[in-house]
Amino acid sequence: MQPITIALAKGRPAKSTIALLEKTGIHFNDFHEKSRKLVFYNDDQTIKLIFVKAIDVPTYVDKGAADIGIVGKDNILESQADVYELLDLGLGKCRFAVAGKEDQQLKQSQQLTIATKYPIIAKRHFDKKGQSIEVVKLNGSVELAPLIGLADYIVDIVETGNTLKENGLTVFEEIENISTRLIVNKASFATKSAEVQQLINQLKSALE
Numbered sequence: 545m546q547p548i549t550i551a552l553a554k555g556r557p558a559k560s561t562i563a564l565l566e567k568t569g570i571h572f573n574d575f576h577e578k579s580r581k582l583v584f585y586n587d588d589q590t591i592k593l594i595f596v597k598a599i600d601v602p603t604y605v606d607k608g609a610a611d612i613g614i615v616g617k618d619n620i621l622e623s624q625a626d627v628y629e630l631l632d633l634g635l636g637k638c639r640f641a642v643a644g645k646e647d648q649q650l651k652q653s654q655q656l657t658i659a660t661k662y663p664i665i666a667k668r669h670f671d672k673k674g675q676s677i678e679v680v681k682l683n684g685s686v687e688l689a690p691l692i693g694l695a696d697y698i699v700d701i702v703e704t705g706n707t708l709k710e711n712g713l714t715v716f717e718e719i720e721n722i723s724t725r726l727i728v729n730k731a732s733f734a735t736k737s738a739e740v741q742q743l744i745n746q747l748k749s750a751l752e
């Protein structure tokens with residue numbers, strides 16, 4: 545029988561996700577934190593775990609390269625992948641927000657410039673309000689943009705709020721809560737439904 549392939553996002557929530565899988569009794573013997581290996585099998589080879597860049601996880605699942613993905617809601621929304629989202633693992637909790645300089649207010653003007661790693665989410669948020677924006681797509685240190693005049697505001701992830709605070713920025717609008725979710729390829733959900741459902745049930749029990 546073919547193993548179930550799980551694409552796991554590299555990065556912050558990976559360690560706690562592996563710990564959760566271990567709690568369900570799924571062990572990846574040769575896994576260790578410093579390993580550069582990208583593919584692991586559980587003891588009875590029924591599960592293949594692949595480590596993927598977080599933003600690519602929904603694509604792997606959408607295209608059927610993985611049956612299941614474990615990834616932040618931020619990346620699911622931004623990728624616009626056509627997948628089933630079946631479980632909230634409650635890990636990697638943070639939120640999306642519109643933020644800007646503390647001494648400002650959120651302007652409503654003809655066009656605002658928004659710096660973000662997440663153009664689709666930013667666009668969707670301001671579209672809903674009927675506010676036109678120009679997006680400046682950045683890949684990190686997004687908080688710098690309003691400080692140096694590259695953008696009016698940012699749309700970014702806020703967890704503790706420390707990065708905003710230490711850079712003299714504040715939240716103007718909350719957009720959406722984020723956490724790590726389990727997504728499933730639509731065809732796999734039909735053809736491997738017993739295996740997928742079993743894994744979801746195991747994870748649910750481990751989360752209780």
Ligand SMILES: Nc1ncnc2c1ncn2[C@@H]1O[C@H](COP(=O)(O)OP(=O)(O)OP(=O)(O)O)[C@@H](O)[C@H]1O
Nearest residue numbers: 554555556557598616617618619636637638701703
């Ligand atoms: N403070 C946080 N900042 C960013 N992501 C967080 C935070 N807290 C939880 N997360 C979750 O962790 C995921 C990404 O973790 P991390 O930033 O380590 O990934 P990454 O692989 O470095 O991604 P990127 O290349 O986009 O920076 C996010 O997609 C989000 O769901």
Ligand SMILES: O=P(O)(O)OC[C@H]1O[C@H](OP(=O)(O)OP(=O)(O)O)[C@H](O)[C@@H]1O
Nearest residue numbers: 684685686700701702703704705706707
């Ligand atoms: O509210 P906080 O707890 O401060 O966390 C939020 C910060 O963490 C993330 O950045 P990351 O560390 O991924 O750095 P980068 O975006 O610059 O790569 C995010 O983009 C914020 O900058």
